[in-house]
Amino acid sequence: MTPIEYAPRSLLYVPGSNARALEKAQGLAADVLIIDLEDAVPADRKGAAREAMRAAVLASFPGKRVAVRVNGTGSAGQAADIAALAGLELDAVVLPKVDAVADLDPLRGLGLPIFAMIETPVAIYAARDIAADRDVRGLIAGLNDLAHELRLPDGMDRGAMSHAIQAIVLAARAGGCWCFDGVYNAIDDAAGFVAEADEGRRLGFDGKTLIHPSQVDPCNRAFAPSPREIAAAEALVAAATGGAQRHDGRMIEDMHVAAARALLERAGR
Known part of the structure; x- marks a missing residue:
């Protein structure tokens, strides 16, 4: 496995109990595959999902970065999930709740x-x-559960969760770690997904x-x-004199030059 040395753009959940999905995932361009042992797996298939996860990881995903989402702390299945990770070369573990x-x-x-x-609201404050x-x-912003905990009448209303969403970004930046937006549930709404992904990046x-x-x-x-952003960053770096x-x-200073260089480095990856 290749260590995750830079922030992934796309992190795809793959149900651990779905053999076809695990096989198909090998050909996808997701930056990280998250093999899911939690919400995507029915309670009566948890054991089978652990076995399938181990088999998939041991067979390897060439060139892929792979994480596993275990069940939450205090849940009945977490100890078995952790035991199933023994000896596997993984890039990360995802912990819900x-x-x-x-x-x-x-x-x-696990190291x-x-x-x-x-x-949850408690998690936002912590x-x-x-x-x-x-x-x-x-x-990772778990917005489906957060919307439920907030008792939002319209379900996934990002406007109603704007304070909480920004709090997650602020906490990540203050703590020096990455932050990833939550899932988009309407899988047939391609335009809606693009709009939400664009919003997530702006946030x-x-x-x-x-x-x-x-x-x-x-x-x-x-x-x-985007090509426009790359061109603008290249022009800014070329023009900078300190x-x-x-x-x-507009007025620029060293901070803007550093941001432009970071954008170009990310584009190069």
Whole structure:
């Protein structure tokens, strides 16, 4: 496996109990495959999902970065999930329903980076401490569960969750880790997905979690620098002479040059 050295754009959940989905995932362009042992797996198929996950990882996903989502801390299945990860070469483990730093403790012995899912009002207020934990590499916005916990009458109303969504981004930046937007449920609404992915990038997310293969390519495009952005960054870097100066009708300084260089580096990846 190749270590995750830069923020992924697309993180696709793949049900651990779905052999066809696991096989198909090998040919997808998702930056990270998250083999799911939690919500995507019925209770009576958890054991089979663990076995299928192990077989899939051991068979390897050439060139792929692979994580596994285990069941939450305190759940009946988490210990078996963790045991099933023994000896596997993974890039990360995804932990749902992280309400406090203590929820991370069962995973620490794995020696893997943790992507912590922020899914409740309690988690929103604890997100800064969670993001600052030494084992946490990223926060994932679990917006379906958050909408339920907030008792939103219209379900996935991102406007009603705007404060919470931005709090996740703020916590990640304060803690020095990545942050990933939540899933888009309407898998047949391609235009709606693109609009939400574009919004997620504008809000500061590094990438987005996905639930269907059709979302991978548009997600990668949404979270990659556009040709216009690349051209503008190249022009800014070329024009920079150090300190504050006028460029293309606006004032720029070293901070803007650093941001342009970072954009070009991301584009090169």
